[in-house]
Amino acid sequence: MDDQTKPPLRDGPSRRGLFGAFGLAAGALAAPPVAAAPTGSEGHAPVTLSVNGREHRLTLDVRTTLLDALREHMDLTGAKKGCDHGQCGACTVHVDGSRVLSCLTLAISAEGRKVVTIEGLAKDGELHPMQQAFIDHDGFQCGYCTPGQIMSAVACVQEGHAATDDDIREYMSGNLCRCAAYPRIVAAIRQARGQMGAA
Numbered sequence: 039m040d041d042q043t044k045p046p047l048r049d050g051p052s053r054r055g056l057f058g059a060f061g062l063a064a065g066a067l068a069a070p071p072v073a074a075a076p077t078g079s080e081g082h083a084p085v086t087l088s089v090n091g092r093e094h095r096l097t098l099d100v101r102t103t104l105l106d107a108l109r110e111h112m113d114l115t116g117a118k119k120g121c122d123h124g125q126c127g128a129c130t131v132h133v134d135g136s137r138v139l140s141c142l143t144l145a146i147s148a149e150g151r152k153v154v155t156i157e158g159l160a161k162d163g164e165l166h167p168m169q170q171a172f173i174d175h176d177g178f179q180c181g182y183c184t185p186g187q188i189m190s191a192v193a194c195v196q197e198g199h200a201a202t203d204d205d206i207r208e209y210m211s212g213n214l215c216r217c218a219a220y221p222r223i224v225a226a227i228r229q230a231r232g233q234m235g236a237a
């Protein structure tokens with residue numbers, strides 16, 4: 039009588055044989071060695087950044103983002119780190135008058151250019167019309183997204199992309215607000231648009 043408790047025998051290679059064969063293949067496909075991350079001063083470079091009209095001489099890891107350079111090396115913490123992946127707009131600053139996501143911008147690429155952050159928007163103790171408009175319209179709740187919203191809104195008006203509410207919504211769509219202050223943000227931009235003398 040057959041022994042029903044034993045697993046059926048199967049033809050073909052044994053497990054040991056298969057592992058041996060795959061072990062050989064895995065060795066052949068092994069990833070090439072990855073270069074080690076620079077340590078100490080290796081990979082660092084002197085960088086001079088002009089931010090809000092002031093020169094900052096720094097020595098930075100060449101991989102440092104503009105956002106980290108601002109926040110961690112210049113104590114300018116107005117630009118916020120929301121996602122650090124270019125998806126929320128909280129880190130928006132101006133470089134040579136254009137809005138950029140500072141979390142996706144290398145600090146060294148901003149050398150020789152003019153960087154403006156939310157800290158540099160007010161002039162002679164007077165708030166920029168966009169800052170005032172956000173206050174007038176309560177364009178924020180927690181305020182985390184607000185510096186990025188305001189920097190983006192100023193650029194939006196200067197670009198001529200704020201002629202209508204639809205335009206404002208479209209060209210501000212890269213700035214997310216988890217508090218959903220969107221209607222008030224649009225109202226604030228509408229007010230500041232008139233005061234900035236642009237479209």
Ligand code: FES
Pocket residue numbers: 118119120121122123124125126127128129130139140141142
């Ligand atoms: S922190 Fe830069 S886009 Fe979110």
Ligand code: FES
Pocket residue numbers: 177178179180181182183184214215216217218219
């Ligand atoms: S005000 Fe809270 S995320 Fe915009």
